[in-house]
Amino acid sequence: MGKVSSWLSRPFRNTSNLKLYTKIMHIGFIGLGQMGIAMAQNLLKSEHSLAIYNRTRDKAEPLIKAGATWASSPAEAAYEADAVFTMVSDDAALQEVTMGELGLLNGLSEGAVHLSCSTISPDTARQLAQEHQHRNSRYVACPVFGKPEVAQAAKLWVCVSGETAAKDDVRPLLDLIGQGIYDFGEDPGAANVVKLSGNFLLGCAIEAMAEAFTLGEKNNISRTSLYEFFSTTLFASPVYRNYGKLIADEVYQPVGAPPALIRKDMRLLLDEAEKALVPMPFANIVFQQLTATVAKGKNNIDWAGFAGQVSENAGLKK
Amino acid sequence: MGKVSSWLSRPFRNTSNLKLYTKIMHIGFIGLGQMGIAMAQNLLKSEHSLAIYNRTRDKAEPLIKAGATWASSPAEAAYEADAVFTMVSDDAALQEVTMGELGLLNGLSEGAVHLSCSTISPDTARQLAQEHQHRNSRYVACPVFGKPEVAQAAKLWVCVSGETAAKDDVRPLLDLIGQGIYDFGEDPGAANVVKLSGNFLLGCAIEAMAEAFTLGEKNNISRTSLYEFFSTTLFASPVYRNYGKLIADEVYQPVGAPPALIRKDMRLLLDEAEKALVPMPFANIVFQQLTATVAKGKNNIDWAGFAGQVSENAGLKK
Amino acid sequence: MGKVSSWLSRPFRNTSNLKLYTKIMHIGFIGLGQMGIAMAQNLLKSEHSLAIYNRTRDKAEPLIKAGATWASSPAEAAYEADAVFTMVSDDAALQEVTMGELGLLNGLSEGAVHLSCSTISPDTARQLAQEHQHRNSRYVACPVFGKPEVAQAAKLWVCVSGETAAKDDVRPLLDLIGQGIYDFGEDPGAANVVKLSGNFLLGCAIEAMAEAFTLGEKNNISRTSLYEFFSTTLFASPVYRNYGKLIADEVYQPVGAPPALIRKDMRLLLDEAEKALVPMPFANIVFQQLTATVAKGKNNIDWAGFAGQVSENAGLKK
């Protein structure tokens, strides 16, 4: 990151650059999972026009009815766009929709910006940023925090990193999907380090509550009473409130993200820790709990269900 | 706990029992450390009268000037009191001021209540509750959460457990020191399990942030930018905000509580985990980080400074 | 330990002190479990006379038939003895047979030696050594390594610590039960630290093999082929050969020692680590695996069966 701009990790102030906000853009959007649909819907509510692409078309229908244009490939979605969002499941999928034969790089105009929202490896982000540079287009990493309902409410927390001018140009679009945009500098990998770190902190909160609630349960203190106390006092924050409830109730439905998916994120985090030479004992434990959960075939639950490992090891059959 | 009363782990509603609030009591207070002084000051502001005892008298002077009576022993502080608070450093100290020759049990009237605020072993609480029962006095466990400045502002979070009638009788006093009182049932040990669990959750948050911030630092993302992002979004809670700042700045002064003291609490927690047969991998890691910190002679820092272990093991010399 | 005598941690050489070997002694033996019986039998084969005590008499019958005298209390077993062995299950049992009303201290002559073979806390050893000193008798810690069949063959490894003259006096007796006697100095607690460390190293070997064999199994390499390779080459030692077979076969019968018993030893070890300020990550993991095993109700297996935790967490149902 080196030099830190004055607004680093502060939400953008919307009061400045008023003119920028009036520019009407043409936007591409690639990847219509639960998160992608919600984000695209919010973009569609604006004055901008939207071309959308997804591997299967059926998910796109509601958006098409609402005014979006269907694109038959990532390249087509990127055609003549000022900015293209991608929101896909992993590194491989992102590489395919970006650099594949019909990838967005083959449709994107010079100077246009790729807004990359997926949870991926920082190195993949850096590699893609270079590819864009070679073709005079621009890459902005902007992974997001929030469940699908948060995305629907346009209340995501968005982390961005990449070239400053590019970030400035797409700022108005990010304001349409998020409640706060946080800048982590020019390294295109940085925002993804932050995203992986966030999932890690979340996993730690889950394991910690699982241990505390299980100890309570064995001492005849209800899991719920512990949850209610801690999540409204010392730990009164969205994560402890939302995830704590799952762990208190031991109901891991509906599935926000399955254990195998977030295990992949923890693996990416541990890869970064390995490269950076940072021993992370908590990360290893969370990864092992997720591994055991997957190994036992429990993939049809929300990933917070790895908390069940703690109960099982305490002899509480679930 | 078995049966859970309807107000379990809900703050007492102050609207009810108005008459109760008018009863003027005589209160004893034993143990005038930073926390005890702050709590006693708030009691002194009320209409109740206060007798105070401390191992060394000098700390008592400001309170005496403000109207408190000096007692030359715990027994004397308890003499004719409706309720006696204790706020001492550990199990041994509490046993001494309670059951020693000049202990409060030798001064306390029948029916009077011992309000035990120290962070101690649940078993010690149970044992003391029995001693009280033998002498027809009553024991209420009421460990508190909050730093000295929180205690001064009468904003502590108070966890209580013990006999229901006794808890009801002292409720007005607890409202004088806390912003919320949370009931964990009749087991006199329960509130201490909660207190130990709270310190454990806090330790986990510290370790988790230390790992995430160190990974960020090695990726040229400033610790502060990570702290500011997480503590105002997903983890916007008092613990992440207050402790996160220490870990971001790596300044572990002033000393709220030294590593050796909280290590003792973690040891008590692990003792409970051992008895209850609950494997707690996170608790073991926090305990080991604290152990290494103490072993290296770093006792003149706040306990959150065990986060320095993560930096050291990543090769960042501090 | 400070100064280390020239024969420290070397087996006693039997060539010296020939006269000592000719002294005929009267011996007490307290505690006739599997280990105690085997050791007493070997003592009985010598020229010395033997008085035996056990909580229940039935176990003593074969020894009585073979020439031992029944004693109705530990004190009686110690009466006029030159040396008294104790081999009981834990600290509390040892304290009872030593310091109880009819404990051996009430029967033991001045200058006689208590040979304490149980696996206990080093601090208990130190405390008992002091009790002996007050009464002019002597305490030698001599915990042993080896299963019951090893004890029968008089092939135990014996660790001793305590006052040098006392150790010298009982040396001939130890040679009757062990294949090697190893001296760890004058601190009566030292030999117990070694014993606990040995059980710890054993637990580590079990966990390590469990992890390696399970990884092999999932790669279609039979557990047995890994066991046979490693236990005859790099790790060709009694522990890897004997315990490795259990882990390879996943048959944890017969029960040498149940998980709860060795868990107690690991707890004693962790207590020492806590006092000495030594973070021991491996010890914590072994303790947690044993805790989970006990919590799941698996107590009717040999303690090496905690290796099953690794298989379970890898999704291999047993």
Place this chain on the structure above:
Amino acid sequence: MGKVSSWLSRPFRNTSNLKLYTKIMHIGFIGLGQMGIAMAQNLLKSEHSLAIYNRTRDKAEPLIKAGATWASSPAEAAYEADAVFTMVSDDAALQEVTMGELGLLNGLSEGAVHLSCSTISPDTARQLAQEHQHRNSRYVACPVFGKPEVAQAAKLWVCVSGETAAKDDVRPLLDLIGQGIYDFGEDPGAANVVKLSGNFLLGCAIEAMAEAFTLGEKNNISRTSLYEFFSTTLFASPVYRNYGKLIADEVYQPVGAPPALIRKDMRLLLDEAEKALVPMPFANIVFQQLTATVAKGKNNIDWAGFAGQVSENAGLKK
């Protein structure tokens, strides 16, 4: 592996197949580090002829003087050879000498065997085996255990896996370098899983001894006395004897293999554990200790020196 041949994981019996032993072969040898030189010297003592290749020629001179032929590329070393050994530092180096432009695959005759001794990823082994199959040559995985002096004495332990006929054909050559050859079936990756597991078991023994010896040291029991006791009794095996001495003396010179190199092996092991869904808590701890060692810049010591982490965390400055 599925079916296990009768001689699986048993040393080959040299009494059979006498005729095979008389076949004189031409051998290639690629990679002349400490291990490679020692192995090549033993091959050179036989009746077979030897062509050698190394990145730098100077290391080859003694072998050339002793009768080996210098080859200017891996391809040339493989030319007309019945078998080619490779002993290089990692996966990338092996891929280069095998599949590079002047790689051995471009020199090897049909039916010839590649004996791959390096410590590499099982997947790399499988990939290379396929490459050989496409060109009608054969791949045998044969990683070895033993330090350079063991290699000089032709006392290595050799693990093999791959196609049965190929293994049979090269058996006489393996007997020239090892004291025992252990077969792990037809999967070309299997022998590498075993090799990685062996290094893992070794790492566990190091950490376990480090913890035990440090606990002893803090109890005034010399590290050496613990080492001497355990390495001659319960744990009397090459690994505990050799590595235990380093840990007892805390002298980690000379450098057998530096921490970073074996850390790479542990990373490969953890990759396998990840793919196979096996949580390996001990492996994670060993990896983290090695990571901290490397992060602190301690790379000029033998990898067993990660044991110093335990001493440091116990406050013993080294």
